[in-house]
Amino acid sequence: MEDFRSRVLRVVRAVPPGRVTTYGTVAAVAGSPGAARQVGAVLRGLTDADADVPWQRVINAAGGISTYKVGSGELQVALLRAEGVEVENDRVNLRRFGWSPDDEQIGFDSHAAANAAR
DNA sequence: TTGCTGACTTGGC
DNA sequence: AGCCAAGCCAGCA
Numbered sequence: 001m002e003d004f005r006s007r008v009l010r011v012v013r014a015v016p017p018g019r020v021t022t023y024g025t026v027a028a029v030a031g032s033p034g035a036a037r038q039v040g041a042v043l044r045g046l047t048d049a050d051a052d053v054p055w056q057r058v059i060n061a062a063g064g065i066s067t068y069k070v071g072s073g074e075l076q077v078a079l080l081r082a083e084g085v086e087v088e089n090d091r092v093n094l095r096r097f098g099w100s101p102d103d104e105q106i107g108f109d110s111h112a113a114a115n116a117a118r
Numbered sequence: 119t120t121g122c123t124g125a126c127t128t129g130g131c
Numbered sequence: 132a133g134c135c136a137a138g139c140c141a142g143c144a
Binding site (some may be wrong): 027057059061066 | 123124125126127128
């Protein structure tokens with residue numbers, strides 16, 4: 001069985017530019033609903049070999065940056081803005097920029113978008 | 119090896 | 132709106 005870590009990285013790599021997703025979504029797609037913390041643990045341990053992983057596109061369910069103890073969340077905000085993601089008041093509007101695997105087909109503006117935003 | 123921390127989420131109050 | 136408790140399990144001492 002593939003490592004949880006590998007699956008997380010694959011999911012994150014699948015997030016298109018200009019979109020963001022949440023730890024919970026990544027965890028669910030990776031096969032462990034509710035294991036959002038582990039997603040954070042994986043991303044925290046990223047190395048040079050994982051430079052192709054757009055970790056900045058992974059945020060918390062509230063649409064905010066969850067750097068907590070990892071230093072500059074400002075960097076992440078800057079990276080997101082550079083991709084066209086609007087960040088106002090340290091918050092991202094998940095209704096517009098939130099991504100989930102299903103959005104590959106439908107884009108947004110559907111029940112999936114509402115689901116992503118809960 | 120064990121044990122604790124923690125880029126989180128969710129449901130209940 | 133917010134706070135609290137439980138659960139997930141990868142990484143690190």
